[in-house]
Amino acid sequence: MTNEQAVALLDLARQAMKRAYVPYSHFPVGAVVVTADGSVFSGANIENASFPLTCCAERTAVYAALNAGHTVIETVAVTAERVDSVTPCGGCRQVLNEFKPADHDMTVILDGPEPTILQLADILPRAFGPRDLD
Numbered sequence: 001m002t003n004e005q006a007v008a009l010l011d012l013a014r015q016a017m018k019r020a021y022v023p024y025s026h027f028p029v030g031a032v033v034v035t036a037d038g039s040v041f042s043g044a045n046i047e048n049a050s051f052p053l054t055c056c057a058e059r060t061a062v063y064a065a066l067n068a069g070h071t072v073i074e075t076v077a078v079t080a081e082r083v084d085s086v087t088p089c090g091g092c093r094q095v096l097n098e099f100k101p102a103d104h105d106m107t108v109i110l111d112g113p114e115p116t117i118l119q120l121a122d123i124l125p126r127a128f129g130p131r132d133l134d
């Protein structure tokens, strides 16, 4: 993952963020995921008057990829309008973990003055995942 690639993915996440439905928090978030074959899916957070039903941007993007038939996510990039370097919430980290590649970690890109490029294990160490059930 080069810095230029990360910048390009964050640009797409910012485009997706424009579609956030955030009448309660006024905290728009945008995300993109890149699947094993290089397909890109985006998402924004979708809130609900019943607050716990809110779906974060990351999960909206992951579920768009799954709904199109992809089950392996190589990379996720996340941006938020109101803060630098927003990181996926705990629930989204666990959902991302479910779809990481079998033989290497998922790349996580955070927005900011410069992109921060991490691995999922950096933000979800010692994760519990599907292979623990084998």
Ligand code: THU
Binding pocket: 022, 025, 027, 028, 029, 044, 045, 046, 047, 054, 055, 056, 057, 058, 087, 088, 089, 092
């Ligand atoms: N949110 C996300 O979409 N992703 C995150 O990683 C953090 C939180 C959303 C959920 C809610 O719509 C708003 O941000 C405030 O929590």
